[in-house]
Amino acid sequence: MHVQNDGVEKVTIIGSGPAGWTAAIYAARANLQPLVFEGMPTQTPSIQLPGGQLMLTTEVENYPGFPDGVTGPQMMEQFKKQALRFGTRVESKNVGCCDFSRRPFELCIDGEPGRVVRSHAVIIATGASANWLGLENEMRLARTGGGVSACAVCDGALPIFRNQPLAVVGGGDTAMEEASYLLKFASKVYVIHRRHELRASKIMQARILNHPHAEVVWDSVVVDVLGGDKVAGVRLKNVKTGQQFDLAVKGLFVAIGHTPNTQFLEGSGLALDEKGYIKTTDGFRTWTHIEGVFAAGDVCDKIYRQAVTAAGMGCKAAIDAERWLAEKGVH
Amino acid sequence: MHVQNDGVEKVTIIGSGPAGWTAAIYAARANLQPLVFEGMPTQTPSIQLPGGQLMLTTEVENYPGFPDGVTGPQMMEQFKKQALRFGTRVESKNVGCCDFSRRPFELCIDGEPGRVVRSHAVIIATGASANWLGLENEMRLARTGGGVSACAVCDGALPIFRNQPLAVVGGGDTAMEEASYLLKFASKVYVIHRRHELRASKIMQARILNHPHAEVVWDSVVVDVLGGDKVAGVRLKNVKTGQQFDLAVKGLFVAIGHTPNTQFLEGSGLALDEKGYIKTTDGFRTWTHIEGVFAAGDVCDKIYRQAVTAAGMGCKAAIDAERWLAEKGVH
Numbered sequence: 153m154h155v156q157n158d159g160v161e162k163v164t165i166i167g168s169g170p171a172g173w174t175a176a177i178y179a180a181r182a183n184l185q186p187l188v189f190e191g192m193p194t195q196t197p198s199i200q201l202p203g204g205q206l207m208l209t210t211e212v213e214n215y216p217g218f219p220d221g222v223t224g225p226q227m228m229e230q231f232k233k234q235a236l237r238f239g240t241r242v243e244s245k246n247v248g249c250c251d252f253s254r255r256p257f258e259l260c261i262d263g264e265p266g267r268v269v270r271s272h273a274v275i276i277a278t279g280a281s282a283n284w285l286g287l288e289n290e291m292r293l294a295r296t297g298g299g300v301s302a303c304a305v306c307d308g309a310l311p312i313f314r315n316q317p318l319a320v321v322g323g324g325d326t327a328m329e330e331a332s333y334l335l336k337f338a339s340k341v342y343v344i345h346r347r348h349e350l351r352a353s354k355i356m357q358a359r360i361l362n363h364p365h366a367e368v369v370w371d372s373v374v375v376d377v378l379g380g381d382k383v384a385g386v387r388l389k390n391v392k393t394g395q396q397f398d399l400a401v402k403g404l405f406v407a408i409g410h411t412p413n414t415q416f417l418e419g420s421g422l423a424l425d426e427k428g429y430i431k432t433t434d435g436f437r438t439w440t441h442i443e444g445v446f447a448a449g450d451v452c453d454k455i456y457r458q459a460v461t462a463a464g465m466g467c468k469a470a471i472d473a474e475r476w477l478a479e480k481g482v483h
Numbered sequence: 484m485h486v487q488n489d490g491v492e493k494v495t496i497i498g499s500g501p502a503g504w505t506a507a508i509y510a511a512r513a514n515l516q517p518l519v520f521e522g523m524p525t526q527t528p529s530i531q532l533p534g535g536q537l538m539l540t541t542e543v544e545n546y547p548g549f550p551d552g553v554t555g556p557q558m559m560e561q562f563k564k565q566a567l568r569f570g571t572r573v574e575s576k577n578v579g580c581c582d583f584s585r586r587p588f589e590l591c592i593d594g595e596p597g598r599v600v601r602s603h604a605v606i607i608a609t610g611a612s613a614n615w616l617g618l619e620n621e622m623r624l625a626r627t628g629g630g631v632s633a634c635a636v637c638d639g640a641l642p643i644f645r646n647q648p649l650a651v652v653g654g655g656d657t658a659m660e661e662a663s664y665l666l667k668f669a670s671k672v673y674v675i676h677r678r679h680e681l682r683a684s685k686i687m688q689a690r691i692l693n694h695p696h697a698e699v700v701w702d703s704v705v706v707d708v709l710g711g712d713k714v715a716g717v718r719l720k721n722v723k724t725g726q727q728f729d730l731a732v733k734g735l736f737v738a739i740g741h742t743p744n745t746q747f748l749e750g751s752g753l754a755l756d757e758k759g760y761i762k763t764t765d766g767f768r769t770w771t772h773i774e775g776v777f778a779a780g781d782v783c784d785k786i787y788r789q790a791v792t793a794a795g796m797g798c799k800a801a802i803d804a805e806r807w808l809a810e811k812g813v814h
Binding site: 170173174177178181182183213214215216217218219222227230231233234237238305308309329332333336337355359434435436437455456458460461462463464465466467468471474475478479 | 553564639792798
């Protein structure tokens with residue numbers, strides 16, 4: 153595998169959130185001339201939204217280095233600028249499929265039927281998308297920082313939520329963790345769940361059920377988010393009685409899971425877990441079971457999902473890829 | 484362990500590099516009012532230098548978010564400012580010892596014989612120190628960005644090293660990795676090793692020994708670094724013949740290992756590995772074998788040692804600590 157420049161990429165990075173751009177910064181500085189497929193811009197949140205989940209985030213207060221905060225899109229612009237500075241090449245396209253059974257690996261590109269991108273190493277950093285209820289007001293208020301969020305750790309400490317009644321939708325461990333986190337700030341936290349039983353573990357349930365400021369609203373679904381610029385409440389429907397009623401809350405945290413953006417990996421040969429996340433073979437590294445394929449960020453993280461954790465993994469992926477390529481004699 | 488505010492800290496963070504401050508940002512935003520022991524300022528690189536290794540770094544080009552670069556000390560000032568903004572308390576003192584056999588944990592503070600800090604959770608982020616040769620010119624040129632470095636991934640891509648002859652000191656895997664990385668930029672890389680045999684693995688050795696632009700200088704030690712503002716060469720001594728000779732290089736990369744800053748953990752009950760690094764029990768998490776003790780950054784990382792990887796782990800440690808405290812009923 154001693155290869156000269158023959159139209160084969162050294163490393164191709166798929167995705168353009170914090171993990172993808174950080175991998176690009178490190179790979180570019182290591183003289184690997186990385187090619188980034190940042191995804192195709194669309195009007196609606198798409199599978200491979202350029203910039204990732206942060207493009208839906210107004211204020212980021214917890215990415216270290218920005219003491220006065222920064223907006224998600226501004227931050228991703230800085231990351232991208234830094235990657236470009238060191239010679240990263242960027243295409244605003246989606247990768248449609250991968251074949252990791254061949255070496256070099258082969259990628260096909262959406263909208264370019266004849267094209268095959270060949271690459272010695274591939275870093276997958278396509279992230280995960282929060283699942284949303286799919287209500288119009290929900291999406292509008294999520295995009296404008298109006299009080300709808302899918303991440304309590306990211307947004308729970310914002311002033312608009314302090315000492316206010318808030319709602320969390322969901323019944324799993326994540327929903328309980330979100331509620332538990334928000335109880336530090338909120339005057340009251342309603343957990344809205346469509347069944348009469350929580351899926352969360354007993355210990356997580358107990359934490360919420362026994363908390364004086366938490367209340368579970370059973371058998372109910374959110375049918376609308378109320379409010380103009382800011383959340384003023386949620387309209388709920390009891391799924392057993394069909395009755396609708398409003399709850400006055402200043403924030404809605406949607407905690408009904410995430411979907412990793414790995415649909416394009418179908419048929420690639422890369423093993424995914426039962427939820428579609430990429431499995432890494434060593435928690436500390438970014439190796440997958442296929443040598444030369446590395447994963448970073450939310451596409452393989454069900455636990456933390458933070459910009460800085462994704463960035464850290466992007467850095468690791470580039471270093472892992474650089475060392476692997478050097479071992480293989482690809483310079 | 485249902486505790487009110489009784490003088491017991493919820494979470495105490497030891498260390499003030501990227502991992503420590505990021506843990507503080509996240510812990511503070513989670514309303515845990517973290518207490519950070521940032522270490523005592525000294526004139527010489529000390530065990531718990533406030534700000535960590537980055538205080539010795541002039542230009543940081545690879546921390547994502549700063550496309551125009553930033554100096555290490557400036558960056559750490561931003562991190563600290565952000566932690567303070569959300570209510571972190573900081574003491575410029577060294578933790579002298581820890582007792583993790585009691586709960587709450589007990590910490591003693593250097594220079595304050597009577598004081599005991601009690602804390603439910605502790606995050607250790609004291610980092611590791613690069614080992615240096617101990618030469619006066621070496622340290623001076625390392626601190627001023629004059630061409631002496633202990634990290635090729637951090638500094639190798641800087642313009643001063645491009646197409647120049649460089650030297651790496653060391654004979655282990657890390658030294659070979661540093662040399663291999665630098666060969667992307669340098670006109671020539673000398674590996675200076677005091678023995679006639681490398682300790683590095685065969686594959687790593689082969690990478691260097693077979694490279695047309697690499698040369699191993701056997702049986703030799705660096706006795707001086709030459710140059711005023713910038714490295715102009717190194718003075719070597721052959722340990723077998725005693726003969727001295729100069730090598731014209733524009734950069735010196737010292738790769739003779741790191742020492743994790745864990746001396747203060749002696750007797751604490753926390754298990755360290757044979758090199759003194761803290762062992763985490765799951766590579767993806769920051770848990771140690773003692774519940775409530777978390778580790779982040781270079782103090783448990785022998786592989787990557789980057790600001791952004793340390794920051795990512797600091798974030799993880801705060802989230803892990805927050806969830807653990809919530810489970811234990813500490814609010």
